[in-house]
Amino acid sequence: MKNYNMREMAFWFAFLASFFLINTGVNGQANNTGFVSIDCGLPGSSSYKDASSTLTYISDAKFIDTGTIHNISVEYMMTPTLSPQYLNVRSFDTGVRNCYTIKSVVAGGKYLMRATFMYGNYDGYSKDVIFDLHIGVNYWKTIKISDPENVTIAEVIFVAPVDYIQVCLVNTGLGTPFISSLDLRPMKSSLYPAANSSQALALSRRLNAGPTEGTIIRYPEDPHDRMWEPWSRVPNWTEITTTSHIQNFPDDLFEAPSAVMQTAATPVNSSEIQFYWDVNPIDKGLSYVHCQPALL
Numbered sequence: 001m002k003n004y005n006m007r008e009m010a011f012w013f014a015f016l017a018s019f020f021l022i023n024t025g026v027n028g029q030a031n032n033t034g035f036v037s038i039d040c041g042l043p044g045s046s047s048y049k050d051a052s053s054t055l056t057y058i059s060d061a062k063f064i065d066t067g068t069i070h071n072i073s074v075e076y077m078m079t080p081t082l083s084p085q086y087l088n089v090r091s092f093d094t095g096v097r098n099c100y101t102i103k104s105v106v107a108g109g110k111y112l113m114r115a116t117f118m119y120g121n122y123d124g125y126s127k128d129v130i131f132d133l134h135i136g137v138n139y140w141k142t143i144k145i146s147d148p149e150n151v152t153i154a155e156v157i158f159v160a161p162v163d164y165i166q167v168c169l170v171n172t173g174l175g176t177p178f179i180s181s182l183d184l185r186p187m188k189s190s191l192y193p194a195a196n197s198s199q200a201l202a203l204s205r206r207l208n209a210g211p212t213e214g215t216i217i218r219y220p221e222d223p224h225d226r227m228w229e230p231w232s233r234v235p236n237w238t239e240i241t242t243t244s245h246i247q248n249f250p251d252d253l254f255e256a257p258s259a260v261m262q263t264a265a266t267p268v269n270s271s272e273i274q275f276y277w278d279v280n281p282i283d284k285g286l287s288y289v290h291c292q293p294a295l296l
C-alpha cells in the first residue's frame with residue numbers, strides 16, 4: 001500500500017444546515033450498489049436484513065479465517081434500540097495481527113470504511129481493552145473500550161491503492177481485540193477531496209445539529225450511509241427545523257443528506273455560535289473541520 005497519512009483527522013459538523021430550499025418532495029435516491037455490510041461474529045453463512053438501515057448484513061466468515069465468535073452477554077442484549085450488528089463479535093485471542101480481507105474493490109476508487117465495536121462483556125471478564133486498527137500496513141486508530149454498552153465507531157475515507165482492502169486488529173498488549181461490524185461503501189471520487197492517493201481522512205465526529213430525535217441518521221436517509229450523531233439540547237442554542245426537502249448543489253463536495261440539513265441550531269441571545277471539541281493527542285496531524293451553513 002502507498003504512503004498514507006492516516007493521521008490526518010477530519011471533524012465534520014453537519015451544523016448550520018444547507019444551501020437553498022427546493023420543495024421538490026422527492027427523496028434522495030438511495031442506491032446501495034457496491035455496499036459490503038459485514039456482521040462480525042455472525043455464524044457461518046447467516047445473513048439478515050437490518051430493519052433500520054434496510055441493508056443486508058452477512059457473516060464475516062468468508063473474510064477472515066482467524067478468531068472466535070461470541071454473543072455479547074445477555075444483560076446487554078436487552079436495549080430495545082440496539083442494532084443487531086452488536087449482538088455478536090469476533091475476538092482474537094491469538095496472533096498479534098489479525099486481518100479481514102475484502103476483495104472486489106476497484107483500485108483507485110474512493111471508499112468509506114467503518115468498523116464498530118461494542119464489548120457487551122462477551123467474554124465475561126468485564127475488562128477494559130485497548131488495541132490498534134490498521135488499514136493495510138497503515139495505522140488507522142486506537143480503539144479504547146471502557147464502557148461495555150458504548151458503541152465505538154472508527155471511520156476512514158481513502159483511495160484504494162490495490163483491488164482489495166485489509167483491515168487489521170493489532171494486539172498492543174492491553175487486552176484481546178474484537179470487532180462488531182465492518183461496512184465498506186464506495187464514494188464518488190469527487191467527494192471529500194482531502195482524501196486522495198497520498199492521504200486518507202480519519203473521522204473524529206460527525207454531528208447533526210438540532211435533531212428532534214436522538215437517533216443516528218444513516219442509510220437510507222443518507223445515500224452514502226455515513227453515520228450522523230445527534231447534537232442537540234446544547235445550552236444557549238435553539239433548534240430549528242424545516243420539513244422541506246433540501247437539495248445539494250450539483251458540485252457539492254460533501255452531499256450532506258436532506259434529513260441532516262433539515263435541522264440546525266441558532267444561538268439564543270447572540271449573533272455568534274460557539275462550539276469546541278477535544279482533539280485526541282495521539283491523533284497527530286492536520287485537523288479538518290467542515291461546517292455547513294443554514295438558510296432555513
Ligand SMILES: *[C@@H]1O[C@H](CO)[C@@H](O)[C@H](O)[C@H]1NC(C)=O
Pocket residue numbers: 029031032033
Ligand atoms: C447505482 O450506482 C451505480 C454505481 O454508482 C450506478 O452504476 C447505477 O446506475 C446506480 N443505479 C441507480 C438506480 O441509480
Ligand SMILES: *[C@@H]1O[C@H](CO)[C@@H](O)[C@H](O)[C@H]1NC(C)=O
Pocket residue numbers: 069070071
Ligand atoms: C448466540 O445466540 C444465538 C441465538 O440467541 C444462538 O443460536 C447461538 O448459538 C449463540 N452463539 C454462541 C457462540 O453462543
Ligand SMILES: *[C@@H]1O[C@H](CO)[C@@H](O)[C@H](O)[C@H]1NC(C)=O
Pocket residue numbers: 147150151
Ligand atoms: C462513549 O464513549 C465516548 C468516548 O469515550 C464518550 O464521549 C461517551 O460519553 C460514551 N458514551 C456512553 C453512553 O457512555
Ligand SMILES: *[C@@H]1O[C@H](CO)[C@@H](O)[C@H](O)[C@H]1NC(C)=O
Pocket residue numbers: 194195196197198199
Ligand atoms: C493530496 O492532498 C494533499 C492536500 O490537499 C496534497 O498536498 C497532495 O499533493 C495530494 N496528493 C495527491 C496525490 O494528489
Ligand SMILES: *[C@@H]1O[C@H](CO)[C@@H](O)[C@H](O)[C@H]1NC(C)=O
Pocket residue numbers: 235236269
Ligand atoms: C449562555 O449565555 C449566558 C448569557 O448569554 C452566558 O452567561 C452563559 O455562559 C452561556 N452558557 C453557555 C453554556 O454557553
Ligand SMILES: *[C@@H]1O[C@H](CO)[C@@H](O)[C@H](O)[C@H]1NC(C)=O
Pocket residue numbers: 236268269
Ligand atoms: C435571553 O435574553 C432574554 C432577554 O434579555 C433573557 O430574559 C433570557 O434569559 C436570555 N436567555 C438566555 C438563554 O440567555
